[in-house]
Amino acid sequence: MSNTGAVGIFDSGIGGVTVLRELVSLLPNERFIYYGDSGNFPYGEKSAEKIRELSFGIVDFLLANGCKMIVIACNASTASALDALQKAFSVPVIGVIGNGAKAAAAKTRNKKICILATRFTVNNKAYVHALKAIDTNIEISQIACPHLATVIEEGWHATKEQEELLSSYTSQIDRDVDTLVLGCTHYPLIEHDIARRFPHTIINPAFETALQAKQILVDNALQSPNTTPHPNNVLFCVNADMKKISEIARL
Numbered sequence: 016m017s018n019t020g021a022v023g024i025f026d027s028g029i030g031g032v033t034v035l036r037e038l039v040s041l042l043p044n045e046r047f048i049y050y051g052d053s054g055n056f057p058y059g060e061k062s063a064e065k066i067r068e069l070s071f072g073i074v075d076f077l078l079a080n081g082c083k084m085i086v087i088a089c090n091a092s093t094a095s096a097l098d099a100l101q102k103a104f105s106v107p108v109i110g111v112i113g114n115g116a117k118a119a120a121a122k123t124r125n126k127k128i129c130i131l132a133t134r135f136t137v138n139n140k141a142y143v144h145a146l147k148a149i150d151t152n153i154e155i156s157q158i159a160c161p162h163l164a165t166v167i168e169e170g171w172h173a174t175k176e177q178e179e180l181l182s183s184y185t186s187q188i189d190r191d192v193d194t195l196v197l198g199c200t201h202y203p204l205i206e207h208d209i210a211r212r213f214p215h216t217i218i219n220p221a222f223e224t225a226l227q228a229k230q231i232l233v234d235n236a237l238q239s240p241n242t243t244p245h246p247n248n249v250l251f252c253v254n255a256d257m258k259k260i261s262e263i264a265r266l
């Protein structure tokens with residue numbers, strides 16, 4: 016695997032851009048190929064088998080385009096496909112859930128953590144397992160937000176209906192929770208509105224994920240030979256509204 020390849024990153028839609036931003040800021044000399052599978056959105060309402068099948072198709076595409084490592088910037092795909100992708104391919108593949116769990120476990124003071132996520136990620140319990148593996152004393156609650164990612168994907172304007180939808184989920188957070196994990200990569204796009212309802216610690220797994228990506232590039236001698244920031248360093252492959260993606264990305 017050549018160190019001149021791009022870092023491949025994917026999500027079911029625009030949410031993975033929240034991870035891409037951190038990657039670009041931490042790894043300015045790298046090139047990135049971002050695949051947003053908006054044509055198959057939402058993953059959070061699909062079966063594990065279907066999400067895995069879609070994820071394999073995207074990774075095949077990214078590898079065919081010379082990617083040297085893969086970042087799964089989607090919680091549903093991380094939950095259903097990370098292990099299988101790591102076994103199937105020789106390039107490093109990382110996801111967001113272990114990183115989000117690690118960040119949350121490090122931040123919580125009272126060991127009461129809540130996960131906001133899509134229906135698939137909640138039912139899969141990947142965050143519960145990842146947090147319990149770090150500390151069995153952590154108490155974890157989960158809230159499935161089946162329509163939230165869709166509303167964000169279609170365009171968040173903080174309308175009355177959208178605010179009410181968000182409140183219907185955040186009002187379920189137990190009072191004693193001190194740390195909230197944004198367990199869907201779309202949610203950091205409205206972190207400001209979530210923070211108004213939960214004025215405590217909010218974990219966006221993106222930063223830890225970017226740190227892990229950097230470490231893996233170093234460990235595998237895969238860092239780009241470029242010594243200066245790469246201009247136009249992101250190639251977007253998105254079967255959706257490109258204007259919307261580039262506005263959100265603002266890279």
Ligand code: DGL
Nearest residue numbers: 027057058059090091200
């Ligand atoms: N961005 C995806 C995730 O992090 C969720 C959106 C979807 O349901 O496709 O799980």
